[in-house]
Structures are given as C-alpha cells and as structure tokens.
Amino acid sequence: MGESLELTADVLVVGGGPAATWAALDAARAGADVVLADKGYCGTSGATAAGGTGVWYVQPDPAAREAAMASREGLGGHLADRGWMARVLDRTYANINELAETGGYPFPTAPDGRQPRNGLQGPEYMRRMRIRTRRAGVRILDHSPVTELLTAADGSVAGAAGHRRQAGHPYRVLAGAVVLATGGCAFLSGALGTDTDTGDGALYAAEVGAELSGMEFSNAxxxxxxxxxxxxxxxxxxxxxxxxxxxxxxxxxxxxxxxxxxxxxxxxxxxxxxxxxxxxxxxxxxxxxxxxxxxxxxxxxxxxxxxxxxxxxxEGTVRGTGGIRIADADCRTTVPGLYAAGDAATREEICGGFTGGGSHNAAWAMSSGSWAGTGAARYALGLGRAARTRPVRAAGGAGLRPTGSGGADHREVTAAVQGEVLPYDKNYLRQGDTLTGSLRVLDDTWRLLRAGLHGEGRDAIRTRQAAALAANARWMYRSALARTESRGMARRLDFPDQDPAQHHRIATGGLDEVWTRPVKEPAVKEPV
Missing domain, CATH: 3.90.700.10 (Succinate dehydrogenase/fumarate reductase flavoprotein, catalytic domain)
Structure with a gap:
C-alpha cells in the first residue's frame, strides 16, 4: 500500500453525478477551493450518466407553473411544499438555460424552430458537467470512494477519509464543509447505473448525528x-x-x-x-x-x-423520495458543516411521498446541488483557512471499527439485507407483520456486522457499503411501520386508506437503536 494522500480544501463534495457536479461548480464560483471525490469516474458513474432523463423544466408562466406544481401533489400525499417547488422550478429553469447557452449542451431543435429543454441525454450531460467542473478549478479524485466523515472538536464536519482504488492508498481531505451528493440506495439490485448507489452518504450522515426523512417512501x-x-x-x-x-x-x-x-x-x-x-x-x-x-x-x-x-x-431511494433531512434553504443538514444534495437528500420538499425516474429528481439534483455548493462555500469561507488545520477525529463505525471480535463477512451481510428488501412480497407489497419479520432479520444482521465486520484499504469500501445497505434498510422499514396508512408510494396492505391524522413527515435516525418521530411541517393543507 502506498503512502496516504492528504489534501485541504474549503469544500469537499462527495459524489460524481449531477448534484455533485453542480455543487462543486457553484461552490467554486462562490470563491471556494473545491475537491470532488467520486466512487467511480466523475461524469460516467451513477444513474443519470447511464441513460437519458426527463427534467422538471417549466417556462415561467404562472398558469404553467401552477399546473406543474399541482400535477403530483395528490400522488405525493400532499406532503410537498409550494415554496420549495417554486424555488426548484426557478433554479432548474436557470440552470438548464445556462447549460444550453454557456455549457454548450446540444438541445435538439424541432422542425418548427422550438427547442424543448425538458430532457437530457445522460452521457452528454455528465460529460459536459465534468468539463465545466474542471474548468472552474475543482480538483477531481476519481475512483476514490469516501469511507467516513471527519469531525472537529465541536462536532462539526471537517472533511472525509477514503481509499483511492486505482492508486491503492488511503486519503484524507480536511475541509471547512462537506456536501454529500452520493445518490440514494438501490441495494445492488442491478438496475442500470445504480451500483454506486448503496446509501453510503446516509450512513455517514447518521454517524455524525444527522437525521433522515421520508425513508418509508422507498419501495420504488x-x-x-x-x-x-x-x-x-x-x-x-x-x-x-x-x-x-x-x-x-x-x-x-x-x-x-x-x-x-x-x-x-x-x-x-x-x-x-x-x-x-x-x-x-x-x-x-x-x-x-x-x-x-x-x-x-x-x-x-x-x-x-x-x-x-x-x-x-x-430502485429504493434512488427513485423514492427519502434521504438526509434538509434543515434550511441552502440544503444544510442538522449538523454544522454538512450539506446534502440530490438523491442523497430527501425530495419530500418538492415531491412529498411520490416521485420516479428523472423529472422532479433531475430538477432537484441540479437545484439542490447548486444551493448546497453555494451554502457550503459560504460556511467554509466564513471559517477561514484555520478550518483546514483543525484537529479532527474519524467518525466511521460499522464496517471499520467493530465493537467485538471479527468474523462477519460483507458478502453475507449484503445477501441478508437483499433477502429482505428485494423481494416484492416484502418491500413492495408491504404489511405490518412482514415488515416486523424483516426488521428482526435486519436488526440481527446489524448486530452481527457492528460487532464483527471489519475492513481495511480496499476491503473497507466493501464493508462500509454492506453496513450502509443494512442501515438504509432498517430506516426504511422502521419508517414504514410508523406510517400506519397508505400515502404516496408508502402503501400498506393492512392500512389501505389515507389517514388525515398522519398528514406529517416521518424523521428517522440512529444506528444501533433506530428511532422515528413525526414532523409537522407547515406544508399544504389536507385536501377536502
């Protein structure tokens, strides 16, 4: 193994898809020194780069915007927020137009001269975003999965550590702020472009005390x-x-x-x-x-x-809406110095309890990426260069620092989790007794991996990924049990109707002990 690489930056962006590249680009434009660390090769990894995607791109016409916002409110269980919807429509419109006019994206022109901008070819989109990010001065670490966050003495996030696959050595980035844009969790189901989407960011966020939300909306x-x-x-x-x-x-x-x-x-x-x-x-x-x-x-x-x-x-939370809970308009989390964007973050703000491939998710990725990058830059620059020299501690637990003797195997952990979240009769056709039975298996799996799963170097990538799969599955099913109704995509066979008393979001978190609690948001009133 080679020597460890140590870098400093104002902002570290973790991920390599649209949310990550927009975050890195806008953080750099805000004056920050930025490093982007991708699990794969930035511009080719992730679900967007593997295909095409629609985009929630709507002209700034009041009637059109009203129709766009109203179109999925019912499907999402009326948990979305109109203020966030309007912000995302505005930002997506601006970002897409920028992509065409200064980013050189070749939107096709129709025979009548119109140029629809509500769809993107993923490979070309991400190729151009990589180019734009590099031209902005962002340092890109390809094939460099992060394995844990670093925290300062006051609990704020102060960077991350990981392993460079091709170089064969560990690395650390000390930073004033971190943006998690690692995607959702598809549990290695084999869906195109989702093998990098194993819920790593959610695990790392929870380890430093961040909350999640909407994890019941995960049976996509x-x-x-x-x-x-x-x-x-x-x-x-x-x-x-x-x-x-x-x-x-x-x-x-x-x-x-x-x-x-x-x-x-x-x-x-x-x-x-x-x-x-x-x-x-x-x-x-x-x-x-x-x-x-x-x-x-x-x-x-x-x-x-x-x-x-x-x-x-x-497709789990990649096409669901759950993820890291957002605490403010700049996509900060509940932990200082930590921001979240794209599928790693909850999309309840604009989708409530229902979304799907592309469209709203694609709009959220570029919008939340821009806000998170700008917010992280503002926070980090406010700390000054002293933030790069702070004493830090490693925050990673499961899969890195077992509490007992070794013996757990990441392949067995992954197989156990998949056995509870991939079958249709457990995850898609949900009911209480099935969820409870799956949670018993998942809780036992967590206890086993927490006590004995350990990896170093390249193996740490696999052990941490297995731990992330188990953590995401447990948050999903605890949240699904807490919602004793059918709302959005969180359908319960034993509670087939929507309950007006449960017009709230469900926050979750915790690792050894998973918790849930209702969160009353000042969102849209329940329909008559």
Missing part, C-alpha cells in the same frame, strides 16, 4: 425486460401486459399497475408488448432512450409488435 421498483438492467418505466405506458397463457393481465397498465405485476411475478412470468405506441411515438422513444432498445435489437425482437418477458428491479 422499475420495470425492465427480464435479465436486463434498463428500467425506463415511462415507456411502459404504451404497453399491454400478458400472463404466460397470453391473456391480458388486467390492471397492469393502470396507475398502480406495478402492484398487479408484482403479485403475478410471485408465481409466474409476465409479458408485455409496447403495442399502444403509434409510429410517431416509436420514433420519439428511440431518439429519447436509444439504450432501451439495444437489447431488443441484439436479440432480434421488435418490442412494439412482439411480446417479451419483464421483471421488476428495486
């Missing part, structure tokens, strides 16, 4: 062709679904149809054909998401006329 599953990873669920609005015997699977194509598909998949295969797409739709789909069609083209299948088997892949 995306439709994918069987044995593939591409979950472009929007295309399945054009589908007819069939049972193995060829009969139509009634209700599968409706809103909430994935629960119908999930029940059928428990015992049999489900097939579909995208036969409701007209020629114009088919052309637009191929232009928007060419990677969706690669598998079909290689297999010689025409998905518009021939049926193919499908599956559901867990």
């Amino acid at each position: 599953y995306g439709i994918a062709p069987e044995h593939t990873s591409v979950t472009k669920t929007a295309f399945y609005s054009f589908a007819t679904f069939h049972r193995e015997d060829g009969s139509v699977l009634e209700g599968a194509a409706s809103q909430g149809g994935r629960s119908v598909i999930a029940r059928e998949l428990l015992n049999a295969k489900v097939y579909c054909t995208l036969d409701r797409a007209d020629p114009a739709d088919r052309q637009a789909m191929r232009l928007a998401q060419p990677n969706f069609f690669l598998t079909f083209d290689r297999l010689g299948i025409d998905p518009f006329t021939q049926r193919f088997a499908i599956t559901l892949l867990a």
Whole structure:
C-alpha cells in the first residue's frame, strides 16, 4: 500500500453525478477551493450518466407553473411544499438555460424552430458537467470512494477519509464543509447505473448525528425486460401486459399497475408488448432512450409488435423520495458543516411521498446541488483557512471499527439485507407483520456486522457499503411501520386508506437503536 494522500480544501463534495457536479461548480464560483471525490469516474458513474432523463423544466408562466406544481401533489400525499417547488422550478429553469447557452449542451431543435429543454441525454450531460467542473478549478479524485466523515472538536464536519482504488492508498481531505451528493440506495439490485448507489452518504450522515426523512417512501421498483438492467418505466405506458397463457393481465397498465405485476411475478412470468405506441411515438422513444432498445435489437425482437418477458428491479431511494433531512434553504443538514444534495437528500420538499425516474429528481439534483455548493462555500469561507488545520477525529463505525471480535463477512451481510428488501412480497407489497419479520432479520444482521465486520484499504469500501445497505434498510422499514396508512408510494396492505391524522413527515435516525418521530411541517393543507 502506498503512502496516504492528504489534501485541504474549503469544500469537499462527495459524489460524481449531477448534484455533485453542480455543487462543486457553484461552490467554486462562490470563491471556494473545491475537491470532488467520486466512487467511480466523475461524469460516467451513477444513474443519470447511464441513460437519458426527463427534467422538471417549466417556462415561467404562472398558469404553467401552477399546473406543474399541482400535477403530483395528490400522488405525493400532499406532503410537498409550494415554496420549495417554486424555488426548484426557478433554479432548474436557470440552470438548464445556462447549460444550453454557456455549457454548450446540444438541445435538439424541432422542425418548427422550438427547442424543448425538458430532457437530457445522460452521457452528454455528465460529460459536459465534468468539463465545466474542471474548468472552474475543482480538483477531481476519481475512483476514490469516501469511507467516513471527519469531525472537529465541536462536532462539526471537517472533511472525509477514503481509499483511492486505482492508486491503492488511503486519503484524507480536511475541509471547512462537506456536501454529500452520493445518490440514494438501490441495494445492488442491478438496475442500470445504480451500483454506486448503496446509501453510503446516509450512513455517514447518521454517524455524525444527522437525521433522515421520508425513508418509508422507498419501495420504488422499475420495470425492465427480464435479465436486463434498463428500467425506463415511462415507456411502459404504451404497453399491454400478458400472463404466460397470453391473456391480458388486467390492471397492469393502470396507475398502480406495478402492484398487479408484482403479485403475478410471485408465481409466474409476465409479458408485455409496447403495442399502444403509434409510429410517431416509436420514433420519439428511440431518439429519447436509444439504450432501451439495444437489447431488443441484439436479440432480434421488435418490442412494439412482439411480446417479451419483464421483471421488476428495486430502485429504493434512488427513485423514492427519502434521504438526509434538509434543515434550511441552502440544503444544510442538522449538523454544522454538512450539506446534502440530490438523491442523497430527501425530495419530500418538492415531491412529498411520490416521485420516479428523472423529472422532479433531475430538477432537484441540479437545484439542490447548486444551493448546497453555494451554502457550503459560504460556511467554509466564513471559517477561514484555520478550518483546514483543525484537529479532527474519524467518525466511521460499522464496517471499520467493530465493537467485538471479527468474523462477519460483507458478502453475507449484503445477501441478508437483499433477502429482505428485494423481494416484492416484502418491500413492495408491504404489511405490518412482514415488515416486523424483516426488521428482526435486519436488526440481527446489524448486530452481527457492528460487532464483527471489519475492513481495511480496499476491503473497507466493501464493508462500509454492506453496513450502509443494512442501515438504509432498517430506516426504511422502521419508517414504514410508523406510517400506519397508505400515502404516496408508502402503501400498506393492512392500512389501505389515507389517514388525515398522519398528514406529517416521518424523521428517522440512529444506528444501533433506530428511532422515528413525526414532523409537522407547515406544508399544504389536507385536501377536502
């Protein structure tokens, strides 16, 4: 193992997707010296870089903005906040226009001369964001996963430590502030672009005392062709679904149809054909998401006329709304010096209890990234250069510093967690006794890993990832048990109705002992 690398910066950004690059860019523009540390190669890792994404981009017309804000309030259980929605619409509009006009993003021009800006090709978007970030002077550490945060004597966050995969040595960055933009947690389900999304940021935040929120809104599953990873669920609005015997699977194509598909998949295969797409739709789909069609083209299948088997892949908090709780408009957390952005943060502010791929999530990523970067820079610059020389302590626990003798294996921990969060009848079709049974397994798994899971160097990346999977699963299911109703995407088979008395968010946190509590937010009133 080589010598450890030690760097100093005003702001450290952890992550490499859209939220991270916008955070790094805006922190640098605010005058901060910035380091960005990515688990993969910044610009290519994560869900956005792997495909295309829609964006919640709406012209500043009052009627259009009103319609945009109202469109998902009901689906989200009326937990979103109009003030945050308006801010995100404004910031997304500005960022997208900047991306086109100074960032050089090649938005296509329609035959009538219009240039729709409500969609982005992920690879090109992230390629340009990497270029822009580097030109702003940001130092990028690729293939350098963070494994723990560092804290100062007063408990504020003062940097992070990690391991450089390719260089083969540890590193530390001492910083005035840290932005966690590490993505959500998809539990290594195999969904495209989500293998870096293992909930690491949430674990690190909880270890320094930050809270999470909305973790019950985490049972997102995306439709994918069987044995593939591409979950472009929007295309399945054009589908007819069939049972193995060829009969139509009634209700599968409706809103909430994935629960119908999930029940059928428990015992049999489900097939579909995208036969409701007209020629114009088919052309637009191929232009928007060419990677969706690669598998079909290689297999010689025409998905518009021939049926193919499908599956559901867990997307957890990547396509859910839960994450690190935001404490103020600049995306600071409840811990000084720590900020959160993108899928690592809760998206309840603009989505309440329901979201999906792209659209609101994509808008939140760039908006919250910009605010977190600017806020972190302001905080760090206020501390001055003395912040870089503060004595620090390592905050990491599970997977790094076991409380007992060794013996736990990260592969066994990961398999145990996946056994409770990937099956449809445990996570998607939720009910109280099933959640309670899964939590017993997950709590036992946590006790085992906390006592005996240990890794150093490259192995620490795997052990910390396993610990993060277990922590996220426990926050999810404790929050799901606390919400004894069905609201947003948090559906309970044993509590199928929405309860007006539970028009609140649920905060959670803790590691050895997980807690939950209701949080009354001054949000939208319950509908009549």
